[in-house]
Amino acid sequence: MNLKDFRFLSTICRDEIRRYEARDGKLAFSCAAIAVTLALQSGAVQGQTAPAxxxxxxxxxxxxxxxxxxTLLPEGVLAGMxxxxxxxxxTLSELNLLATRIQNAYRDAGFGGVVAFxxxxxxxxxxxxxxxxxxxxAAVRVTGNxxxxxxxxxAGLPNLREGAxxxxxxxxxxxxxxxxxxxxxxxxxxTAGxxxxxxxxxxxxxxxxPLQVLLGYNNTGNEQTGRHRLSVGAQHSNLFGRDHVATIQYQTSPEHPSQVQVFSVGYHVPLYDWAGSVDAFYAHSNVRNGTTSTPAGPLTFAGKGEVLGLRGNxxxxxxxxxxHRVTLGVDFKDYQNDCALGNFGPAACGSAGVSISVAPVMVAYTGQKQGPQLAWGxxxxLAANAGGSSADTFEAARPGARKHYVLTRLSGFAxxxxxxxxxxxxxADAQYTPHALISGEKFGLGGAGSVRGYEERELSGDxxxxxRFEVLGPMLGVGASEGFRARPLVFVDHGRVSNHKGLPCRGTAETSCSLSGVGLGARLNMGKHASASVEVGRxxxxxxxTSKGDYRAHVSINVVY
Structure with missing residues (x-):
């Protein structure tokens, strides 16, 4: 091979390297990429001679x-080229360009390590x-495990096959x-063999x-059941040696543990040969919401709920x-409410005391792109209720509520x-439906994951x-160890909800209500095992x-060990 044509071939190969090296560290669901080395291409044509x-x-x-x-591309594709x-x-230059186009056709079809010359x-x-x-x-070597x-x-790399x-x-x-x-x-x-x-x-x-203990704290509670929440759980990420991930978690209130008991379990199964996965989850909640005084006597609530879901990705x-990915899923949600009003008993509670279940089916699309300067997703x-309680129960839970409701949810970040x-x-998060919904399916506003400065889910609507908009400052080292890092932020949040059928959203005649909040905070990483967030909103x-001008702190701590 003479120097001139070796340089030509090397140029092709360097371009191929750049195409794959540019991917390194930019995967949404992983931080890996494939590098195709020049040594592979130059070695693959060893012993070949250059054009005349x-x-x-x-x-x-x-x-x-x-x-x-x-042996890989259809002959018709090459014939057209x-x-x-x-x-x-x-000219010979045209022949060299043809070789480049043929090699690009392999690349576009997804094949690496192919050279045309x-x-x-x-x-x-x-x-x-x-x-x-x-x-x-020819060979696969696994290191670091x-x-x-x-x-x-x-087993997690079924397309990395010797001989192919x-x-x-x-x-x-x-x-x-x-x-x-x-x-x-x-x-x-x-690399080259x-x-x-x-x-x-x-x-x-x-x-x-693979086995880890999960500990958590937040202050998403309320006055009736206590402001604080503690959770404990465990996760195993390689059950049966097949990458099955099982997670179990329990949450309660340290002030009133008998009033808050939430149990959840999740199971994830990767399907490598199908480029997909299956997720199943179950949650049980038993929360006594407490007692509120009314002119007719004390209003007492006790609620239980169960959620069972299945997802195919x-x-x-x-x-x-x-x-990007597509997801199909089905849920079963059972809302069990007990209510009593003074001496009048459950009959006086109306729709507030109705227990109801729903069984929506859904299809979803998720996509994201991550880069060194810009990340977005x-x-x-789209969900439609396919089962659950009767139409009469829906009407009792909320006048005008439709059993076979349809709703769409959208979210995005950048x-x-x-x-x-x-x-x-x-x-940004959004929900739209043309139907009147029961309480559990409404779009909520307020709290640490919504409009900060308010109680959790203070307002809701059909x-x-x-x-949420944030300006994040540079990461700052805290203390002597670089493992402790803090990032300050300021934020502005806004949201709006509306109801069908004239249902008020703020205890007045308003059917459309807005919330806004501003504040500042910090997010902390404490090594690989702990993270925390402290945000104060007005x-x-x-x-x-919450009244206008009130301040509220949102605190969360998560420990993984």
Whole structure:
């Protein structure tokens, strides 16, 4: 191979490297990418000779072009590409560009480690050969794993098969799904093998112990049941050695433990051969909301609820750096309410004491893109109730409520990095339905995850929208250890809800209500095992329990060990 044509081939290969190296660290569901090295391409054509030493501009009469070595692309694809180069007054430069286009066709089809080039030959006859070398995976080496076996890691990469040409798109999808496991992270690198045309793969594993204890605190409670909430749980991320993830958690109130008991369990099963996963979850809540004095006597509430859900997820092929998936699901929600009003008993509570169940089915689409300066994501879902209580029960729970309701939910987030470590971040959530809904399906406003400065879910409506905007400061070191980091922020939140059928949303005649809040806070990371958030918001509107001008602190602490 002469120097000129080696440089040409090297240029093609360097471009191929850039295409894949640019992906490193930008996956939405993982932090891995595939690097295709120049050594692979130069080694794959070892022993081949360069095109005949003619001027690149010299005219050639090309009567036929034959592509040798292709086993992966349809012949029709290649035939359409070579037909445009045949004819009189062609040049070697055009042949080299044809080889580049053929190689790009492999890349666009997702194949890595493939090189197309024009070997040395006598082109005066008009018959030209373009040679393709399809690199085959020869060996796979797994490093860095101790908690997860090599067989487990390989099972999560079904498209990394010895003897096959690497399909980069499929391997990338495998990495994405494997890295959904909270206890491990994979990075795959493809390099040249020991023989021409061979490709070796190195799988580097970053991992932790699959078994972890989860501890949490927040102040999302209320006056009746206590302001504080404590939770304890456990998670195992490799049950049966198959990456099954089981999580169990219990939450209560330290002030009134008998009044707040919430139990939940979740189970995640990856389906690597199907590029998807299945999630199942169950939650049981038993909350005594306390007693409120009224002119007719004390109003006492005691509520139980159960939620059971199943989700099927299918990861879609990445579009550039954009990761996305579709989800199908079904839920069963049972709201059990007990109510008594003074000496009148349950009959005086009206719709507030009605127990009701729903069984919505849903379809959702989720997508996100993460980069060094910009990260954003969207989620859209459509749900329709397919079962549960009777139409009469819906009418009793809320006059005008429809059993077979339909609703759509939308959400999105974005974060933009600025100079000096600053950033702008925003999140929006919305719900719309043309139907009157029962309380449990309404869109809520207020609280740490909504409009800050208010109680949790102070207002709710059949449809609504909420937005949170933040200016984040640079990450600051705290104390002597760099493991303790804090990031200050200021925020502005706003939301609006509305009801159908003339139902008030703020205890007055208003059917549309807004909340706004402003404030500041900080988010802290304490090594790898703990994180915390402290945010203080000032209410700009009157709500149910909160008055305009009130301040409220939102605190949460999470420990994983």
């Amino acid at each position: 030493a003619k001027s690149p501009a010299q005219k050639i009469n090309i009567t036929s072009i034959r592509v040798e070595g292709n 070579v037909s445009g180069v045949q004819g009189p007054d062609r 024009v070997p040395e030959q006598d082109v005066t006859s008009g018959n030209v050969v373009v040679r393709v070398v399809e690199g085959k995976l 101790s908690h997860f076996t090599t067989a487990n890691v390989r 040409t690497p399909v980069v798109r499929a391997i990338d999808r495998d990495i994405q799904l494997s890295n959904e496991n909270p206890a491990k992270e994979l990075k795959v690198t493809l 020991s023989k021409p045309g061979d490709v070796d793969a190195e799988v580097n594993v970053s991992e932790r112990d 299918r990861n879609l092929d990445r579009i550039g750096e954009y990761d 969207i989620n859209a879902s 974060e933009v990095g600025l100079a000096g470590g600053f950033a702008l971040a925003g999140r 449809y609504g929208v909420g937005a 209410a700009l509107d009157n709500a149910i329990s």
